[in-house]
Amino acid sequence: MTEPHEVFAELCRQAARLSRAGAASLSGLRVSYGDISLDLTWTAQPGEPPPPGDAEEAEDGSWRVHAPMVGTFYHAPQPGAEPFVREGDAVAAGQQVGVIEAMKLMNAVTAERAGVVTEILVPDATPVEYGRPLIVLRPDE
Structure with missing residues (x-):
């Protein structure tokens, strides 16, 4: 049985x-x-558009990396390890900036565009919803 x-x-x-x-x-x-x-x-109803992508810019030229799924957001690959990024770090397009654990699977969170991390909006080990802003980036000047 x-x-x-x-x-x-x-x-x-x-x-x-x-x-x-x-x-x-x-x-x-x-x-x-x-x-x-x-x-x-599902949090998004049929016909409802998905949350804005990383490419949507704010008036100051910055943009945000959003949670691609529901889960727990972590700054580092494992407890005690160095975080993927810190405020002030330059980030390349496609670079991993965090990880979301969903159903015991670790899923990479990547930046769609290059920039500099100006703010990490979510504390480490925080549950997040799909589309929640995680990190703010500004253009590298």
Whole structure:
């Protein structure tokens, strides 16, 4: 007989696969197995545009790196390690600036454009929602 925690873990894996597969037209999902059920709700409703990308500039010419998913944002690859970036660091386009842990998987957060880190908006080990601004960059002059 399958243990309830094993069933729940499999439901979570399948739900994660659905969300990664681009089931954006769904706003919610319920998966059940016997007495166990898993309810998921997408934060973006069908037809709702995604949050602005890194390329959207503020009036002062700065832009922000946003969370590409829901999870926990970390400044460094592991506890005690040096952070990916600090305020004042120059960042290249495509450079990793953080990591988001989602369902025990570590996902790189990268900058879409080059710039200088002017502010890190989210403390280390903070839960974040999809689209939350994480880091402010300004053009390198």
